[in-house]
Amino acid sequence: MQQSMSLPADIHQTEKTLAEAVKLVRQYNISPAKADEILAGLYLLTDKNRLKRRVCQFIFLTVLRNKPLIESAIAAFSKRRPKSDLSALLQCAAAEILDNPENSPKIVNTYVQFAKNSLSLGEAKFCNAVLRKFPSFFQDFKERALSFEKKAVLYGHPLFIAERWRRRFGEEAALSIMQRNQRPSKVYLRKCFSQGADEAFERNSDILSPVDAFEGFYALSRGGFERIAPLLKDGFAYIQDPSTGIAARMLSPKSGMKVLDLCAAPGGKGRLLADIMKENSLLPGAAPADESLIVSVDKGTRRMALLRDNFKRENIVKNIQVDCDIVNSSLAGALESAGAPLEYDAIFLDAPCSNSGVLGRRPDARFRLSESDFSACADIQLSMLNMAEKFLKDGGKIAYSTCSIDEVENEAVVERFLKLHPQFSARGSTFTGSEDSDGCGAFILERLT
Numbered sequence: 001m002q003q004s005m006s007l008p009a010d011i012h013q014t015e016k017t018l019a020e021a022v023k024l025v026r027q028y029n030i031s032p033a034k035a036d037e038i039l040a041g042l043y044l045l046t047d048k049n050r051l052k053r054r055v056c057q058f059i060f061l062t063v064l065r066n067k068p069l070i071e072s073a074i075a076a077f078s079k080r081r082p083k084s085d086l087s088a089l090l091q092c093a094a095a096e097i098l099d100n101p102e103n104s105p106k107i108v109n110t111y112v113q114f115a116k117n118s119l120s121l122g123e124a125k126f127c128n129a130v131l132r133k134f135p136s137f138f139q140d141f142k143e144r145a146l147s148f149e150k151k152a153v154l155y156g157h158p159l160f161i162a163e164r165w166r167r168r169f170g171e172e173a174a175l176s177i178m179q180r181n182q183r184p185s186k187v188y189l190r191k192c193f194s195q196g197a198d199e200a201f202e203r204n205s206d207i208l209s210p211v212d213a214f215e216g217f218y219a220l221s222r223g224g225f226e227r228i229a230p231l232l233k234d235g236f237a238y239i240q241d242p243s244t245g246i247a248a249r250m251l252s253p254k255s256g257m258k259v260l261d262l263c264a265a266p267g268g269k270g271r272l273l274a275d276i277m278k279e280n281s282l283l284p285g286a287a288p289a290d291e292s293l294i295v296s297v298d299k300g301t302r303r304m305a306l307l308r309d310n311f312k313r314e315n316i317v318k319n320i321q322v323d324c325d326i327v328n329s330s331l332a333g334a335l336e337s338a339g340a341p342l343e344y345d346a347i348f349l350d351a352p353c354s355n356s357g358v359l360g361r362r363p364d365a366r367f368r369l370s371e372s373d374f375s376a377c378a379d380i381q382l383s384m385l386n387m388a389e390k391f392l393k394d395g396g397k398i399a400y401s402t403c404s405i406d407e408v409e410n411e412a413v414v415e416r417f418l419k420l421h422p423q424f425s426a427r428g429s430t431f432t433g434s435e436d437s438d439g440c441g442a443f444i445l446e447r448l449t
Helices: 015-030 035-040 047-065 067-077 084-099 101-118 121-131 134-144 148-154 159-169 171-181 197-203 226-233 242-251 268-280 301-311 331-337 363-367 371-391 411-420
Strands: 188-191 208-210 217-220 237-239 258-262 293-298 318-323 344-350 392-402 424-431 440-447
Touching: 015 035, 015 047, 015 084, 015 101, 035 047, 047 067, 047 084, 047 363, 067 084, 067 121, 067 134, 067 148, 067 363, 084 101, 084 121, 084 134, 101 121, 101 134, 134 148, 148 159, 148 171, 159 171, 188 197, 188 242, 197 226, 197 237, 226 237, 237 268, 242 268, 242 344, 242 392, 242 424, 242 440, 258 268, 258 371, 268 293, 268 301, 268 344, 293 301, 293 331, 301 318, 318 331, 331 371, 344 371, 371 392, 371 411, 371 440, 411 424, 411 440
Parallel strands: 258 293, 258 344, 293 318, 344 392
Antiparallel strands: 188 217, 188 237, 208 217, 392 440, 424 440
């Protein structure tokens, strides 16, 4: 998800821009989908409409981050659910009011005028009456949100997710995670191991700030996205959250190794593994980097295209891309058909998961989850690990990585795997995230010799 920061107070949304923002929210309400897919599907997300894109993306993501609170406000002043256009308009206005309460009168007037021009007379009057009550409703709710349940609403999370975190981490930590998820996500870049990368980052040091706890990662300053385009194009940088590097650094494959990267698309972790092997090739006695091999496995036309595009810039470590559904198809057959090995020194499994560790970056995911999803994901994750270990050499390691902070998908899956495979040892843990990283699970499973 791209950076989404608060809008400057002097930005005045045109009626056309508001119409597009309302369209986004209405589309999501009618047919919920991933926010990235909805945003990418609109023509306004072109370079010719940068300001409009920024405004619409900000409003849309702010609605999603505050969905429970906004719905509470609408329900408080409406006997029944408003029609789709009116409901979406109220949500968009509420998002702006929540972000900038001091500017509420101007925001209300802007949306009321928009309602007069786009809705029926009755709906416009209703909009006028309701929107003028929203600022005081939100202020009162914040002041009276003393219980854990009310705070979950205030911080935009379904109660069942908040309760899972309270049971696992304690109430204070659960509230901290939810508060952190409410802050707009920053954009982070990883500096690639490439000749010229150091100089390129130095030239842009005014917009790229090192992340102290994560070597090689930088936070991008607001408004700097256009300037980093050459860095991405030339292979000097890759947009990546720092948490994605934890499991890869724990695995730290040596130069000359054969690495199997499962669920590999879009390829960011694979490129990091390649960079680690190139770094390690400089160690005394290390094999040359060009003797290293990464076999990237994923499924689907779009995902495979992303993999190919990412590895176009990798001209040292050898890479083979394999199109295979590892759950329902024969991975061995797919590897043989692609001319890839059947035995590996290291395996990286970035398993599909609940995404509970990235709910700040993907606020829409909060409302797609149910209680049963965690155990369902865990069963798939275990089956993938069971499949992966068949391709691992004696003494080899599997990096098991998730974007989840749920014990069921992390420690519990590892424990289940160890019971089935006592010849393995394990280390790692769940990382709940920080101001500079998403949450994740990162574990190393090593086959004993």
